[in-house]
Amino acid sequence: MRTLLFIVACCLALPMPTLAGAASYAWRDPGGGLTENKTLAQRIPPPPGFRRVSEPADSFAAWLRGLPMKPADTPVMLYTGTKKWRQDAHVAVVDIDVGKRDLQQCADAVMRLRAEYLWSHQRKQEIGFNYTGGGHVNFSRWARGHRPSESGKSWRRRGKPDASYKSFRRYMVQIFAYAGTYSLAKELKPTPRENLNAGDVFIKGGFPGHAVLVTDVVENPDTGEKRFLLLQSYMPAQDMHILKNPNSADGSPWYPAKFEGDLVTPEWIFPQGSLKTWPK
Numbered sequence: 001m002r003t004l005l006f007i008v009a010c011c012l013a014l015p016m017p018t019l020a021g022a023a024s025y026a027w028r029d030p031g032g033g034l035t036e037n038k039t040l041a042q043r044i045p046p047p048p049g050f051r052r053v054s055e056p057a058d059s060f061a062a063w064l065r066g067l068p069m070k071p072a073d074t075p076v077m078l079y080t081g082t083k084k085w086r087q088d089a090h091v092a093v094v095d096i097d098v099g100k101r102d103l104q105q106c107a108d109a110v111m112r113l114r115a116e117y118l119w120s121h122q123r124k125q126e127i128g129f130n131y132t133g134g135g136h137v138n139f140s141r142w143a144r145g146h147r148p149s150e151s152g153k154s155w156r157r158r159g160k161p162d163a164s165y166k167s168f169r170r171y172m173v174q175i176f177a178y179a180g181t182y183s184l185a186k187e188l189k190p191t192p193r194e195n196l197n198a199g200d201v202f203i204k205g206g207f208p209g210h211a212v213l214v215t216d217v218v219e220n221p222d223t224g225e226k227r228f229l230l231l232q233s234y235m236p237a238q239d240m241h242i243l244k245n246p247n248s249a250d251g252s253p254w255y256p257a258k259f260e261g262d263l264v265t266p267e268w269i270f271p272q273g274s275l276k277t278w279p280k
Contacts, residue, residue, distance in 0.1 A: 024120040026165050027096055028068055040215060040229075041065040043072070043092050044242065047254050050218040050227060053198075060278075061198035063117045064215045064231075068095040070239075079104070079237040089266035090241035091253045094231065102236045103176035107184045107211045109233035109240050110201055111175055114278065115139075119168060127168075130187045131178045142171045150178060181209030188276035196228060196257050200277045202270045208235065210268040212243065218254070226257035234267060 046052060055061040070093040076084040079098050096112075098104050104112060115127045128138030135152025142148075143163035146155040185205025196214060203211040216229040230243045230253075245255050246266050255263070263270040 040067040046218040092242045094240040107181040108176040191277040227254040
């Protein structure tokens with residue numbers, strides 16, 4: 001009996017394993033715990049007659065649905081701590097830091113979320129982006145203490161090995177500084193609109209360019225019609241936020257997946273051929 005009690009006590013003392021695919025958002029809680037604010041999926045329900053498309057638990061799409069949101073009616077703030085001049089373009093604000101420099105803009109927000117997702121699922125070896133100068137800069141090499149040139153094409157050993165989350169955040173600051181819509185548009189792969197999925201990106205590469213992230217997709221089971229949500233940051237660097245659909249009379253954030261011509265968002269118009277996805 002004493003032996004049995006000892007075994008039970010030891011088992012209870014062991015840390016519980018993390019469930020495969022469990023979402024974590026390291027900027028909020030490095031331990032991967034739940035947040036007190038509503039998630040994107042809880043904050044923004046599907047339109048009447050629609051339901052969320054089923055996604056694998058460990059997918060980018062599922063992770064995006066769990067993004068923690070700031071309280072309702074939160075304004076979009078600039079990196080300077082002042083309110084953005086437009087407060088009529090969004091329905092919700094993501095609870096994620098923007099930094100104190102004018103860096104985390106449109107494409108940067110997309111890359112930040114993609115990298116945070118890979119980090120949260122222990123896929124750190126896949127974190128890497130192209131610089132505007134053409135070089136590919138991955139976190140794995142950065143974590144070994146190497147630092148890239150401004151083009152990203154050459155590296156030098158300049159620091160101590162550090163694979164911590166703080167090091168990852170310093171790495172992302174460099175990505176924001178030397179990558180953007182021009183490089184990301186070349187890095188992503190074109191995909192037809194009929195294949196649109198959460199995690200895809202509408203992007204116009206250039207100086208300036210713009211990028212918005214598809215964060216969720218819903219479907220009407222009776223008609224097969226799909227609709228989607230869009231997330232953006234913008235210039236200057238500002239809070240990531242879920243956009244309204246300017247063509248919706250009731251201010252709904254849901255965009256129809258089947259549309260003709262350009263994609264019109266509150267602050268940018270994307271022509272046909274702008275939809276891209278992440279390389280496999």
